[in-house]
Amino acid sequence: MRKFLMRQNIKLFRRMMSSHSNPKVAVKQGTVVGSQGVLPGGGDFYSFKGIPYAVPPLGNLRFEAPVPLEKFSENELDCTKERDISFQKEVFSNDLVGSEDCLFLNVYTPKLKSDKPLPVMVYIHGGAYLFGSGNSDMYNPLYLLEEDVVVVTLNYRLGMLGFLSYPEGGLVGNMGLKDQALALKWVQENIHLFNGDANNVTAFGESAGSACVNLHMYSDNSKMLFHKAILQSGTSNMQWVMQMFPSYKAANLATNMGFKDTDPKKVVEYLKDPKTPPEAMLPYMLKGMTEDERRRELPIPYGPIIEPASPNAVVTNDPTQDMFINNKLDIPVMMGYNSNEGIIMVANAIKRLDDYENDLPRLIPRAVNIDIDGEEGKVICQQIREFYFKGEKVHKKTLGGLSDALSDYHFTLGAHSAAEIHAKHQHKSPLYFFRFDYDGDLGFYKKLFNFQHLRGVCHADELFYIFQTHFQDLPHKEDSQDTKIVRQMCRMWTNFAKYSNPTPSSNDALLDFKWNPVKQINGKNDEFVLDYLNISKESKMERQPDKERIHFWKDIFKMWNKDFVKPKL
Template sequence: MSSVRNISVKVKQGTLIGQESNLPSGNPYYSFKGVPYAVPPIGELRFQSPKPLEKFPESILDCSKEGNKSFHRDPFSSDIVGSEDCLFLNVYTPKLKSDRPLPVMVWVHGGAFLMGSGDSDFYLPVYLLEEDVVVVTLNYRLGMFGFLYAPDADVPGNAGLKDQLLALKWVKENINQFNGDPNNVTLFGQSAGSASIHLHLLSQNSKKYFHKVICQSGTSNMEWVMQNIPRYKTRRLAQLMGFESESEADIVKFLRETNETIDIFKHLIATLTPDERRRGLPMPFKPVVEAESSDAIVTKPPLEAAKEPNAIDIPVMMGYTSEEGITMLVNACRKLDELDQDLARMIPRSVDLDPNDPLCLVVADEMRKFYFNGEKVTMKKVKELCNLMTDYHFGIGIHAAAEIHARYQHKSPLYFYRFSYSGKLNLFKKWFNFTQLKGACHGDELFYLFKTGFEDAIPEEESADFKMIKNMCRMWANFAKYGNPTPDSDSKLPCKWTPVKPTTNGEQFVLDYLEIDHTIKMDKNPDDERIQFWREVYRKYNKHFLQPKL
């Protein structure tokens, strides 16, 4: 590896000093980390829409290391880390000059709208850079700082989504200076980042800033995405911190002026409703439907927006991992008896049944028969419980999103995948200690797209993991370049990935998808038996799978 060399790039806000480093292949790449894209959202700007930064604080900015992460509780150490002054992005480019500008991929990290960052400890995009694309990663406000809602006090919500949008505007304005093409931007992300992207895809104010999207394990209609009774959460947080008022303006003034940011984190989980606690959805502050405004993003229920015919006219890639539910198993296995005695808590809120309706016990009994062969939920049934968790938190929502897209968005090709590959880089499955289960945990595909600081060694070239990295990054980069992950011009990929067929209302929906495993191949209707079970539940209580209770 050669020594690091400084490199400068001028953008509209000033001059950046980045670094030249080496890719795994030995080729150079250039990184510019910790680039501020907004005025720090502190003081009076807490909870407000982000303000564009007109000029860097210094005319020449050192971009050799990342900026602050957003305030959050680190899931590995449980420490509270980060800062409110967190609106930074990172730009990585494999070439500062070429005959044509390169496609741009903008990454939005996941983390339940509550934790995480776009930093290189998790998301170093060297594998993608080998495919000749520019990659931008970013931080946005999390938790109550990004998603507090108090419309009577001029806090319309979704500040974190608006941070993401402002970063996209910065990319539009400046990415040409890094040899990126501002007219070929792909927005991609995972989990809560993916759900955010799906909301941007449905937003009139956002969609002009990107040209393709990749949604990995998250769509806006999933059970955990939209905030439930958001005004209650705002009021409850203030109460828990010792402040009572009937005035939303007074509550926001108190929350804006408090310096007890550590104290805020102590109380976040306590703002959850009893129903949210029962269902295991510990995500109090999330996106909301907001009033129309010049920077509003979610102005109608996502399901309603997704059903507007041909509102989407750009290519979409969407998919999930085979064992998403592993990520929920650690907590579930701590209280198996509680879960076994109240299986009705796993009936989606979108099924049109009141939680107190006796029919919930009927559905719970049907779930027990289907998933657990009528038996108790014990450690012997971990695989079956994982299937239920996968379907409840992810599978039902993403299958419905794919069908809605196929039925209503005929101008937009949809490429669907299921990632079931299990290799040495399936790090989440290892960390959660469920390596006995086949397939891929929620987030396991990330380590075949990004290099992480947790794994120093690059897989050997002849290994299955290395081949998976090459295949995944090539398909993702092809999609960014051409809107097609396996174009006819690329003969190096093992399979032709065909899009989902547009479906008219009278036709039965067929989900054509790419199975990404040791063998990569096309197939139809992933996890079909389980999805058919839920189709029947929704048919019985909602009249149709695509009519969830909002």
């Protein structure tokens, strides 16, 4: 007890002292003044929050590519606290928060000096391209820092401000992706000043953020800005990733707002006018979705688009075609998903179960090359009912089957397909695949939606074993199973950043297992076997995750598309 109290007193003293310690770092744009803090294990760390990496995208810069910031407005910029996030409707409160002036990043480092610079991990947050931020209320990387890496989180433009596209009116789109690319470029130019290694940068993200990382991996203009990638529940071939009918949505937005002129250039002028604030656009954002998107419960109106080639373009080719270009990638990749991603979809679907019961074709992926309302659709719907619902109706007693169906529809099929394509075509890029199946106390969303009775791990719940959050203040018990998983996850993620291998040593007592890469396929007729790490209470290597469900859909794809890995998106 005495030793425990001594440790607590030392931590308290160091926190008191750290409040008077403001480290300064001179970067290309000026000097940033940060804060010193204490890690959970007692070591120091340094944070520099709210660093602007671009000119505020205001006025004529709305809907334009970000402009690099040449110089701070002050000689010494106060970076002890975070600045604004992208304008959005806050997902829990529905309050309007943030602003257009949102292009800031945060740098965390455990050491400002060391014999060798530290590996860098740049995190791109998810949120359906609509909400979220890289700020510490959700993404506090203290456990990652304890593994001796530098972590950068960032904000980028969201919703219509980040992804509206109307090429006919001169609005190209992909502003949010270009924000991310500029932030990665800022890291290349400045991270060495924070003791980070600009030659060893890992980009990682979750959900929409993961899909963005995947798009950057194939981009000729941004792939050189990082050297490894971690994809959590998001690959560029998932059917929610790319925006459908962008010009229709842009025109529809203006029309719904009461603008009468249909000339594309006039529409863009109206939407760019400072007299048209984003607050006026937001209520009509979801109304711009197509009927098919509404039917399929894909509430993501805006997202990346394929754009013309330019010096700052990110997506110039169909990503589902880029994946098939042999050896297009030459970086190590980690990829995976959670064991019951669909729980987050069930939270909305439970309000309208009759819609699913009366319209099972909405559960047929758009990638299946059929008319879902035709005779072929009826055949597949009967197969879906038998397979997922054991022949019963869609109701509260069959929520487990609906959750599985939604997991596969939105995430699992895309992840498996991406892994198979990678194994066949990217032989210079080792791939480590995971399935996160630890259903512990730190998981937040499953408890929030009150679906503890459903087995598996909800979408995004793995994040709480990598980052600390301000809104989930659980007691920290060093000897708990949850803490063990936190330590294992952060060790594997940072090992990958350091060594391109999540389990490089057989002498690590924390990781008593070996994570092997996916076997590459060289012959056309070779069978694909997905070796993966099942991350759970006792993590271990297994084969063919969710095998029965994947085979169910493989048979359907082979019937109507001829090939599982070549879907029509």
